[in-house]
Amino acid sequence: MPTMAEEVLAAKAGREVVPGEFISVEPDWCLLHDGGFLAFRYLEEMSAGVARPGRVVVAFDHICPANSPETAGLQDYVREMVGRYGIENFFDCGCGICHQVMAEEFARPGDVIIGGDSHTLTAGALGAFAAGMGASDMAVLLATGEVWLKVPESIKVTVEGEPGAGVFPKDLALSIIAQLGPDGANYRAVEFHGSTVMDMDIPGRMTLCNMAAEMGAKTAMVPPDGRTAAFTGQRGVELTRRSPDRDAEYLEEMAFEPPSSPMVAVPHRVDDARSVEEVEGTEVDQVFIGSCTNGRLEDLEAAEGVIRGREVRARTLVAPASRRVLLEAAEAGLIASLARAGCVILPPGCGPCLGQHQGVLGEGETAFSTSSRNFRGRQGSPEAGIYLGSPATAAATAVEGRIADPRRYL
Amino acid sequence: MRVVGRVLRMGDHVDTDVIIPGRYLRTADPASLATHVFEPLGLDPADLAGRIIVAGRNFGCGSSREQAPLALKSAGVGCIVAESFARIFFRNAINVGLPAVECVRAGSADDGDELLVDLRAGRIENRTRGWVSAFEPYPDFVMEILEAGGLINRYRRGRDG
Numbered sequence: 001m002p003t004m005a006e007e008v009l010a011a012k013a014g015r016e017v018v019p020g021e022f023i024s025v026e027p028d029w030c031l032l033h034d035g036g037f038l039a040f041r042y043l044e045e046m047s048a049g050v051a052r053p054g055r056v057v058v059a060f061d062h063i064c065p066a067n068s069p070e071t072a073g074l075q076d077y078v079r080e081m082v083g084r085y086g087i088e089n090f091f092d093c094g095c096g097i098c099h100q101v102m103a104e105e106f107a108r109p110g111d112v113i114i115g116g117d118s119h120t121l122t123a124g125a126l127g128a129f130a131a132g133m134g135a136s137d138m139a140v141l142l143a144t145g146e147v148w149l150k151v152p153e154s155i156k157v158t159v160e161g162e163p164g165a166g167v168f169p170k171d172l173a174l175s176i177i178a179q180l181g182p183d184g185a186n187y188r189a190v191e192f193h194g195s196t197v198m199d200m201d202i203p204g205r206m207t208l209c210n211m212a213a214e215m216g217a218k219t220a221m222v223p224p225d226g227r228t229a230a231f232t233g234q235r236g237v238e239l240t241r242r243s244p245d246r247d248a249e250y251l252e253e254m255a256f257e258p259p260s261s262p263m264v265a266v267p268h269r270v271d272d273a274r275s276v277e278e279v280e281g282t283e284v285d286q287v288f289i290g291s292c293t294n295g296r297l298e299d300l301e302a303a304e305g306v307i308r309g310r311e312v313r314a315r316t317l318v319a320p321a322s323r324r325v326l327l328e329a330a331e332a333g334l335i336a337s338l339a340r341a342g343c344v345i346l347p348p349g350c351g352p353c354l355g356q357h358q359g360v361l362g363e364g365e366t367a368f369s370t371s372s373r374n375f376r377g378r379q380g381s382p383e384a385g386i387y388l389g390s391p392a393t394a395a396a397t398a399v400e401g402r403i404a405d406p407r408r409y410l
Numbered sequence: 411m412r413v414v415g416r417v418l419r420m421g422d423h424v425d426t427d428v429i430i431p432g433r434y435l436r437t438a439d440p441a442s443l444a445t446h447v448f449e450p451l452g453l454d455p456a457d458l459a460g461r462i463i464v465a466g467r468n469f470g471c472g473s474s475r476e477q478a479p480l481a482l483k484s485a486g487v488g489c490i491v492a493e494s495f496a497r498i499f500f501r502n503a504i505n506v507g508l509p510a511v512e513c514v515r516a517g518s519a520d521d522g523d524e525l526l527v528d529l530r531a532g533r534i535e536n537r538t539r540g541w542v543s544a545f546e547p548y549p550d551f552v553m554e555i556l557e558a559g560g561l562i563n564r565y566r567r568g569r570d571g
Binding site for chain 2: 035038187
């Protein structure tokens, strides 16, 4: 019996598929951000057009608004291409991170989504097969409407147990990555199951699937359920059946429990994650709350719950993942509360996650970030250190100016 | 298709942020990318010309930036031999025409050793130490992409031919 990934790919291929075979599929969505200029450049070199412009989504998020004349020029170039090829699903600066826009506006259970970004698998939280690729692959996909894939083997990850106070999906993700390693799921499709996962709201599942990139996964998926239906139903999409067959064949089946404490990944490896008690007290210069990993309304709520009525000691940057998140957070009073506490509110987008703008780290600085990666040099100077954790831990850290256990504030 | 070069040894989990930091991505110009390769590690890009990188597990993990293999290729790296590759990097390397070969035995090569990698035959020869090791050759369509100098060239050739 097929796994979730096999079922979705088989439906697209119009026949049964087996792990290891190469297939060509027409993805439902082709996702690009402002870094997509390279794909469009290649498309021009190929003297090709866009085969299915209605299936292309472009959202500017990486360096938006532009930080230099060069960046502005590249973004103008992409705008020109979007116009030339009739790509109507274009989201300019301020609309949000491409993965967030994809989940809010487009992704459905059973979709195949190919994106020019490694965190494309975030949409797997809705039961889609979503995978990242590079510029050349994206260019050929734009030109032909098709992409070749190797059908991945699947790993079933079952998580059972009630997370304790202060333990969030991010903590669970870091805990799993610490056990599996940064290549523990390389080339594989990861299926998340179990009561802990199914009890999560969609934003939590997005965090989990997003972080599967840091174990090397090609895609990560959660079986669609009522929560998925409610989420996608907001835009009038009916839930199609995409539940895994009970006796599907997996390469491996693994069981996990939520960690007993909030987790923190220490510089410079995502899999070097420890319980917050081990790193508590480490002084930080900057805190970043946002990104495709943890920039959603629920994340801002968790952070604001800790920060409310206090003043932050570390400089604290908050970037909502999308305009919708910004508006909802503003209407709920979260933005005012965070700003009053001294946080810097950034426009919807990637913020400093990529070390390109809006809070680049200097030599010798230490940051605490809710984003996905702490590689050396990721957010600026190679001599800076980045700790990763949940929005609640980030908020407690912001308040104290040193890494702090959020459970004291809950 | 054969590549000869001197070994540059690297460890496990070499990520795309150390290969080419995000702040240098706003260009498609390979020459400009090449000047910043491995900058966070303090390596001199001039030392990469004619090299074959021999690495451990999960080479190229992290971002989908195709500028990573593009920068390495532009700096003169002829081939990367690793115990394993992160999947997007592997695809990107082939797509820009930079051979990426999985081979466990390569771990017994030292910095400066001279290697010959025969891609079609699936054979690595360490000329300095005198050992020969085999790897699974690429499927034909991958070899065609490499021989065309990358996916975009392959597409153009396929359409024109």
